[in-house]
Amino acid sequence: MAAIDDALKNAQALLGTEVGVSNWITVDQPMIDTFADATHDTQWIHVDPDRAAAETPFGGTIAHGFLTLSLASRFAxxxxxxxPGQVMGINYGFNKLRFLSPVKSGSRLRGRFVLSEVTKRNETNLLRENALTIEIEGQDIPALVAQWLGLAVFA
Structure with a gap:
């Protein structure tokens, strides 16, 4: 299976390097509210701007951590x-995930990926591990860091 072997060889040459930086996405109140509705997580720090401004140190609402994490798919x-030869990619989970900084409503986020590891699991699957950092524009501390696993599936 030449395509998977070529992909493995090419990926191994990139180990430890940054392999992608996504576009910025704005996390605004309508996005937060939609996520709250979809997940039934309507905790006031996410959906009540007036109360969040008055009762939290954030100055307003913050996004759900899982909303921030869910944007990783878009960043990818x-x-x-x-x-070449890949037919799909499959989310395989996380080895480590930490939420480091709250994402205030109106913030812009992007994903930064560093290839940590790649292994050939079988004749159709490569397992890739990427160090993912979701950055908040204008802040030194990222929203989250994770070790994200993905399968590249070949025909």
Whole structure:
């Protein structure tokens, strides 16, 4: 299976390097409210701007941590085109995930990926681990860091 072997060889050459930086996405109150409705997580720090401004140190609402995490898929689309011979990519989970900084409503986020590891699992699957950092524009401390696993599936 030449395509998967070529992809493995190419990926191994990139180990430890930054392999992608996504476009910025604005996390605004309508996005937060939609996520709250979809997940039934309507805690006031997310959906009540007046109360959040008065009762939190954030000056307003903050996004759900899982909303921030869910944007990783969008960031990956920006950074990882299909490889020659690849038919799909599958989210395989996380080895580590930490939420480091709250995301205030109106913030802009982007994903930064560093390839940590790649292994050939079988004749159709490459397992890639990327160090993912979701950055908040204008802040030194990111929203989250994670070790994200993905399968690249070949025909």
């Amino acid at each position: 689309y920006d950074c990882f085109p299909m490889l």
